[in-house]
Amino acid sequence: MTRAIMIQGAGSNVGKSMVVAGLCRAARRRGLSVAPFKPQNMSNNAAVTADGGEIGRAQALQARAADLAPHTDMNPVLLKPETDVGAQVIVQGQRFATMKAREYGSRKTELMPCVLDSYHRLAAAHDLIVIEGAGSPAEVNLRAGDIANMGFAEAADCPVVLLGDIDRGGVIAQLVGTDVILPPEDRARITGFAINKFRGDPSLFAEGMATIAAHTGWTPLGILPWFDEAWRLPAEDVLDVATRKGGAIKVVVPRLNRIANFDDLDPLAAQPDVTVEIIEAGRPLPADADLVILPGSKSTIADLAHFRAQGWDIDLQAHVRRGGHVLGICGGFQMLGREIADPDGIEGPVTRAQGLGLLDVTTTMTPRKRLALSNARFDSTGDPVSGYEIHLGDTTGPDCARSWLTLDGRAEGAASADGRVRGCYIHGLFAADRFRAAYMAAIGAPLQEMAYDAGVEATLDALAAHLEAHLDVDLLLSLAREMPARA
Template sequence: MSARVLMVQGCTSDAGKSALVTALCRWLRRRGVRVAPFKPQNMALNSAVTVDGGEIGRAQAVQAQACGLPAHTDFNPVLLKPSSDTGAQVIVHGRAVAQLDARAYHDYKRIAREAVLASHARLCESFDAVIVEGAGSPAEINLRANDIANMGYAEAVDCPVILVADIDRGGVFAHLIGTLALLSDSERARVRGFVINRFRGDLALLQPGLDWLERETGKSVIGVLPYLHGLHLEAEDALPSQREAKSGAMLRVVVPVLPRISNHTDLDALRAHPQVECSFIGPGETPSACDLIVLPGSKATRADLAWLRSNGWDRAIERHLRYGGKVIGICGGLQMLGRAVHDPHGIEGEAGSSEGLGWLDIETTLEPDKKLRNVHGTLLLDGQPDVSGYEIHCGVSDGAALASPIVRLDDGRCDGARSPDGQVMGTYLHGVFDHPQAQAALLRWAGLRDAAPIDVRALREASIERLADAVESHLDGAALLRILGLEAPCAA
């Protein structure tokens, strides 16, 4: 029997589509439904390595976790990783296939559609239900031709849609009514109901608006989800608030917001740590005094290296190290800390070379073949704790600093480098802070003597459970099952 399919579309970006799909996946799994997530097309610089050796958006990896499944490329068959304001690397079924500007990709979508429908068919053969996440808004009428991300997909596979809108940003009724108004008749008929997200206040005061919305549209409000504070979920792309003050914090960390910052979810564990104050510093802002500077990953290493210099980060890092601070670079950040970055093939932009910051004795050359690996090993710091994570990079690094690695992987390879004085380190390993004991060892190196390890993976799992609880308590479960066309199975 083919799977039942339900698509969640949003009135705006960041309306809560990713979180709602995550919540519905766990809610259905609790009910004994074999469910899988799906996002036909994603644009994000936060990606995850899959069990079949490709990469997908991190939001779909979280949704897979909600389903109790390993991440697979079929969950996000088309991933766009922006490398400039008008161009992106196109990844199909987990593999980079092209670097295209917006106009060229618009033409390429006919080919991408085939990959989307192939993944859709495989998932429908293997699961009872598929919960699909749209991208942006279906009301972006300039993007409707050859659409594979929203209603174009829904029309192609003939699935029902629910619209989610964020009341916290204001204008929720205008968002919903305006979105419906910009849909075609067949698309409008496909919308089976609304979910209002991030509500705080007295629901009785909102009820007259909900009643009006149902009368005006003839569609049901499936429920109103509360604003859930303190969720620990990996973001699809949006950065957290750039500065955060935390009472009782004993270690201060700053992170430059690179124009093409990627996999900033590497910092989630530090942001969640009660003893750590982690602040993202944007353009034009002066880095505050801190104990640790983290240079994050980048989709355009040479361009972001130039940005660092133009914003004074080279001088800030020099001053920081002179006063005894520590610096760690992750992936692109590791490459920037070396002597030079070479891009002879023009993989991330115009071909050429850039002088690095020079704090590690390595040089990096970007090669066409991307390394995609989930890895496990030992962190070569105090206590030599286990460490695990994933590699996503085109760079191949070489130099004397590699003789002082920071990770020994289970396959015998070593990873990373450190300076002779031990103040500067770098690694290709994304997620290096996620393992509790490795995190504690890195924080001790950075200056937090009594670092209490936290398990960020357990925090994410608890957040998924909270989301499913919210669906159970605040949405009309019977209506959702009717829309899906599922008989209500016994609770697991």
Template sequence: MVQGTTSDAGKSVLVAGLCRVLARKGFSVAPFKPQNMSLNSAVTPQGAEIGRAQALQAQAAGIAPHVEMNPVLLKPNSDKNAQVILAGKPLQDMDAVNYHQYKTLAMDTVMSAWHRLGQRFDHLLVEGAGSPAEINLRDRDIANMGFAEKADVPVIIIADIDRGGVFAHLVGTLELLSPGEQERVCGFVINRFRGDISLLEPGLDWLQRRTGKPVLGVLPYLHNLQLDAEDAIDVAQVAKEANRLRVVVPALPRISNTTDFDALRLHPQAEVTYIAEGQAPPPGELVVLPGSKNVREDLDWLRRNGWEPYLQRHLRYGGKVLGVCGGLQMLGNEIHDPDGVEGSPGSSMGLGLLEISTVLRPGKTLLQAHGAITALGAAVRGYEIHCGETHRAAETQSFITLDDKREDGAISADGQVAGSYLHGLFDQPAACAALLRWAGLDAAKEVDRDAIRERELNRLADCIEQHLDLQRLFPACFEAA
């Protein structure tokens, strides 16, 4: 099990890299994360919702994602409440106190998934959440040491040296564990190191003397590692060509599935700009309204931040607007939430840019989907994660025709505004190029996001093989040097 001294220490990436290392050696391996908190999620082939990071780790292992890889997923819809996804399906919204009490029951689901997964694979690589030193959450813990002790797995702790204070992070984390938990830690990994390793070695020797734990490896800073972000908005982009399209995206407070924009960030002809609270939206050719875990509140945020007149001006000058999932719902005339699915029950007026209306319902649509962008003639593949039922006016055309004969989304009569429930719209090379041409980019190139992901997973695995003591970690799998 990989645990970290902090969030974003490198747990997800290390597990993905180790999955690829073992898979390349021919071993049967799967990822596992008992509890994830993220608004970046994925849908398995069986129609279950799991964290996006576990879907990436499954790809690294060369297998299809499965609900057992992430039995508990928490999707925050406010600062105090989250939707609890249990075994791939929504259970209910809970505040932090109620969920803390519920974790005793959630552990049963976690351990059942763990045992079933263990029957199918020779090796399981577990990712912790946050830090095991969050002592206020130690009671009923299912995400870190509470799980490690229940499942009886060894633990390595990873820390990010680029943040500074790496020795304090590692020593402090270990000190805050119980004696039994300390014995379970078999070593440390230091992540994102830059510079001359000889200058770090005295500190490594001190750390081993101080803790009695070995440093299993020092991983260098991998610049421009182009893998899916577990939760945060990734703003890193490749170099852009002179002939490029400007894409503007509001950084909604409850923005979800920001990986939808990875294919654009990594496209040399698409420049993506996220606009946060209080920032004036800049000129651009394409505005994309992203998914949201709380559509009506995020729609209010758009209005408070001046997006409504901005969009009207943008369209007057010939710009295009695309809505994805919650963004599609915002583009319509009305959003009704009679059951309080995403917050307080009520209704909101939409932006009125598409002749559609949406009603939020307690059930959730979870599907992998294939089809074609009807007006553009481009094949598309993605996944649906939404609670809404959206209805088009009789004269309004759908945007995508799905292979199961369903009609998805909508496009305005003048062709300037469109929307879809499909996440991953830009991931297929031909679909991405077609959408960029629709938005005004001549001679749009095709960029294969999945090929980039495969290349980066192999680059990560190469780095781990070079810098990590794999024989010490997996003595039955790797010969001694």
């Protein structure tokens, strides 16, 4: 029978996603058929799946670690924030509704049958399911109707391992406090614990491990030192893209409020000769940028207003006058045009907005979302590109006659007359080594040779080895329980 184990965190951003990816690769290397599963995720950084839906990009990376193609069953509920109080709800890969937080809180129990359907379909095909929680089970105010942490663990009857983050301090209180505040039936599901992001000599925390075990009765599984190579893996949070400084070639990216699908930046950030600089609100766009990338957005018109409020429109015009290059991808492509029209109010009350005017195109928002894996070609060199589309809206205009990609046999993208400003709808372009080298060479920024995908695979292997060296993986996997028969 299929076995399952759930990794929950004593807080947000404790490293659950990375640990699940490492466990998936470690289990795969042991000959197990393993699949990742996250009942509910919240992220605008989505991946398009072969079955025509979308899931959180962290689950796509975990699928890769398990040698699987991403599938919508791996993340049946995805929340994509559109405002500070509301989000688009994606269920089994497709748009279900747009809800305010309070409405979602009252209705999320409706989604448990879909979550369990996806879970059981995965289980029918694999030996082991490694489940990732969301946030922390200590948020007991959210326990009623929970589908992300203990509510799911109860419904699926699976054991839990709790992960603590020592880097932020107070890890003993994180773990022991979680034990104290949980109701008895939830507390009983936690069978083991581990510490993540340790810096220094792990033996110095031996007494801390003993203290946690004595107060909770949980099995200690080990102390994971900080994994220095994590930056080589696709980032779930845009701030993780720029955790290292690279070389002299500078790629500048304005941080939009609803930035989405920024995985386009990962291969550039991995280049040793490139520095990807994320520009936060209130800072000007640097004058020495080789390339400015306008990334995707979940709320294009609102993010365009935010862009202007920072004065970035003026900075971008100056960058172009200096002979600089600009690339807009998806929402960024739409912003570069003359106008964005949203006659049906899909994005909100503003139904028409003037664009940045750097491309002679206009965009009209339409209710139909385009979700597709795509194979394209860079027209100037013939180099192949594999990527994906995930957007609302159709873009047309004179500059589309200067398309620079061929996508599934049709013209894609637009360019200014001098070729310095370009836009397209395809995400994932820069993961193609030959395209990345050709594009950057064309803007006068030649790159060192680098095999991006091979680097990601090598880093996943290194992550699995890191877990094997510092966690008792055998013991952790032995805690996984056989799943009960489906009712």
